[in-house]
Amino acid sequence: MHPPMRFFWSAPVLSGLLSIALTAPANAQPDAVAVAESLFNRGLADMLAGRYPTGCPALAESHRLDPRPGRLFTLAECEAQWGRIATAVARYNDFLALYSRMSEAEKIQQHERHVVAREQRDALAPLVPQLTLSLPGNAPPGTVVQRDGITLGQPSLGIALPVNPGEHVVTTKAPGGPVHEVRFTIDRSESKTIELEVTLPGEEPAREEPTDRPPDQGAVPPPRPAEGAAPSMQASGPSGRRVVTYVAGGLAVSGLILGSVTGLMALDESSRAAKGCRDVGPGVATCGTAGKAAGDRALHLATVSTIGFSAGVVLAGAAVLLLLTEPSPAGPQASAAPRPRAGAVSWSLLAGPNGGGVAVRSQW
Template sequence: MNTARYALSAACLSSALAAAGAASAADPDPAQAAFDEGVAHMEAGRFEQGCPAIEKSQQLDPRPGTLFTLAECEALRGRLATALARFDEYLALYPTLAPKQQRNQGDREKTARAQREALARDVPGLRLELPPDAPPSAVVELDGRRLAPTAIGPLLPVDPGKHLVRAQAPGVRAFERAVHLDRGEKRTVVLEMTAPPAPPPPAPPPPPGSAGGAGGTSAGGPSTPPATTPDTVGGGRRVAVYVTGGLGLVGLAVGGVTGALAMERKGVVDRSCAGTACNHEGKTAADAMKALGLASTIAFGVGIAGAGAAAVLLLTEPKAASAGASGGAWVAAGVVPVGSGGAALDVRGAW
């Protein structure tokens, strides 16, 4: 801050203090008390406290001298645009004063014009512009204050520092930006107001007869699950009977085949072994016989379990489902001998 340029007028400050001293003899009113407090802060360089106090005094008891002192305080505070506006108010008020009141102001009118000319060179300027397609109902705010339509476009004097610009209108996306301006800086901000993205198109309705389609739900009401009939219940049980029964038959068949192969290896062992002594062929056959015997035992166990489960499901099946299954699918498996000492698995069925 160039304090020499915006220094408080010594004569004006002296007259203000003299007026304050004269008034101290009487009971101080709130406006005078606020003014005295503000001037005391100004003398100490505490402009952040002094200017609001002087402004309060002006609001309680408007006086030309108080207005002039407030303008000088704001200039020293660094709020150049605010000080410029206060000097303009004072210069507009001065011609309306009586000749005696003008004489009491001393050199304030001359000082105010000089101060205003100096401030005008350093006050930052902010120009706000709306795009051509902006809606007529657009509302523009600067630092929380709504601007008149005539303020959109011209260069607005603002104080140095940070400012918040906001523009909004129904049906468009709000625009908001923080702008920082230094002393004497001029800037233009275009308030880019764009329409929000269009909502995605609605999903096409499902085809009639599908889940959630026509006939699946009532208008405005919750969907109702399809009615359960004996055929649908029996159909699920019937599939389980086929699966477990088929596994049981396959297990029995595999057990039979592996058992037959084990018996074949036993014949080789009897021919090639004498007691515990076996030649190479006998030993190989003995090892294969043990493995086939174990596989046969396991397969028979699986077959018996599967057949038992299928029997339980079949016996407990509802009559309607059982009746429908009598002429339906069937499956059968068995062991068929092949050649001398061989066997094959035979599985048959219909679905």
């Protein structure tokens, strides 16, 4: 990353921006001069306000209608502040070339601008990106190449040309063929070479896959079951009910572990409290500071242990209930289910007029 260019205008230069020093050319039309003056004032106001996308084009049109050194210099400054450094260097060079053809009186009037233009040109020139565009060998004669809407002739291809930093669009079109477009960005001081592609007549233009499509787009969908057939019970993962069962079981284990650990800690603290207290009468004991603190901790840990055990037991019961009442797969898929492997354990609920129970089966 290069630091942004800074611009410091002295009083003579700033005053020169606000009023064009040289008179209009003799062949300039009065209406064109008036329009150019209005465009210059508007463009200068936009430039000073940082609105370069509107200010610089207005200054360029003002200079086209009424070419003057002051307009050209101001346009170069606007392009440089906008970040279009390749265009700015070209404008500074135009001003310096114009300055070299001025009379001595005009050079004295434009001397301050001449100094600034030369310094800016020398500072920006090394930062201008260089772009090389080349056509493939199968490109037919008459292929049109455009960069940002500007047609590039054959002499402009295959050599490094200065461009402004940022995003650019290059299109190629063979005679009778479709337009092929490529977009790219280039940074300051960067040199880039791009081998262009040309779509010949009758060929389908290459299409780029959109980058924002869902990952599963284009996947072959599974075949739909025949009409009247039972839906398949096969799933790619556990059902939502089974996930809830797993979560409840995990929380149940955590609750039981918490109850056990805090219960042991409560017993330990209770033992410490007993050592720090002594009986002074039937049912009456006095405790020191350490004994009282240990007793308080024992009471707190006992409460946590009770809550942990209770929650663990409730969640364990819920997990078992969810597991036992989970519906079995039905239909043709159920009859084709594989037999349980050796050592597998299964259970089922039994109900009858005299009560119910749980039947546990094991196969070896």
